[in-house]
Amino acid sequence: MPKITIIIINYNTEKETIKCLKSLQKLNYKNFEVILIDNASNNFNKIEIWIKKYKNQNKNIKIYKLKYNNGFTGGVNFGIKKTLKNKTDYVWLLNNDTIVDKNCLTELVKTAEQENSAITGNKIFSLSKKQTKLKTNKSNLEFNSGSFDWIRGSYPKGAIKKHKWITGTSMLIKKEVFEIIGLFDERFFLYYEDVDFCFCARKKGLKLSISEKALLWHKKSSSTKILGKDLILYYHYRNLMLLTKKHAPKTIKYIIYLWGYFLIFRYFFSKHIKYAIYDFYHNRFGKFNH
Numbered sequence: 001m002p003k004i005t006i007i008i009i010n011y012n013t014e015k016e017t018i019k020c021l022k023s024l025q026k027l028n029y030k031n032f033e034v035i036l037i038d039n040a041s042n043n044f045n046k047i048e049i050w051i052k053k054y055k056n057q058n059k060n061i062k063i064y065k066l067k068y069n070n071g072f073t074g075g076v077n078f079g080i081k082k083t084l085k086n087k088t089d090y091v092w093l094l095n096n097d098t099i100v101d102k103n104c105l106t107e108l109v110k111t112a113e114q115e116n117s118a119i120t121g122n123k124i125f126s127l128s129k130k131q132t133k134l135k136t137n138k139s140n141l142e143f144n145s146g147s148f149d150w151i152r153g154s155y156p157k158g159a160i161k162k163h164k165w166i167t168g169t170s171m172l173i174k175k176e177v178f179e180i181i182g183l184f185d186e187r188f189f190l191y192y193e194d195v196d197f198c199f200c201a202r203k204k205g206l207k208l209s210i211s212e213k214a215l216l217w218h219k220k221s222s223s224t225k226i227l228g229k230d231l232i233l234y235y236h237y238r239n240l241m242l243l244t245k246k247h248a249p250k251t252i253k254y255i256i257y258l259w260g261y262f263l264i265f266r267y268f269f270s271k272h273i274k275y276a277i278y279d280f281y282h283n284r285f286g287k288f289n290h
Contacts, residue, residue, distance in 0.1 A: 104215055170214075238275075
């Protein structure tokens with residue numbers, strides 16, 4: 001049975017993190033450990049109190065508290081570096097605002113082993129605040145495969161044979177992948193870092209797969225709601241332009257510079273869009289700093 005290291009990032013969403021950890025306790029796959037990384041939250045002590053209260057069920061959780069908010073990429077990379085020093089076979093990146101089915105990890109590993117996939121994702125269903133039952137119908141399906149084009153960017157799509165990206169909400173990665181393509185690009189901070197990582201993997205000929213029987217539920221964007229719409233716009237467009245610069249065909253790369261002026265015109269009253277364009281042109285990435 002392969003050893004799995006689960007990496008979870010927390011940022012001021014203690015209730016969601018505790019619910020996620022509770023669901024992990026019910027997994028029928030037992031050969032795993034959890035690396036829980038806090039990105040300088042204001043309320044992490046609530047999680048620590050819960051973990052200590054149920055310490056017998058939480059013996060496999062390692063906690064790391066960072067002094068600064070390093071974003072999704074910085075937090076994940078910190079956890080991966082810790083993981084690579086230990087004996088493990090897979091790293092499972094898992095959003096803290098998810099609830100996993102008891103068979104989820106078993107099915108993820110089964111698909112990864114059978115298909116020899118470098119990165120394996122799964123079916124993700126939306127979970128709303130009012131929802132009491134975990135539904136698995138088509139109207140509730142949030143992600144089953146990732147497609148992409150240079151106009152719309154990344155978007156979820158129904159089952160397809162050639163997956164272009166796997167969402168960072170749940171991403172099972174073979175340990176060897178990090179030796180081949182390195183860690184996540186911290187310039188993204190958050191948004192599009194998962195697409196970039198998958199594009200880098202595909203360029204190296206690595207396989208992406210989806211496990212149809214691995215189910216989880218996602219309380220969408222509970223962490224990013226803290227940012228507000230303006231910062232979400234900023235990271236979305238700045239990082240999409242960075243992704244384009246890294247991976248797009250030459251003709252698209254030329255267009256992206258003109259596209260910046262179109263965005264300024266479209267969002268004329270948004271200073272955050274102007275910040276996004278300015279920072280991209282001046283090679284300023286990472287955390288928003290204006």
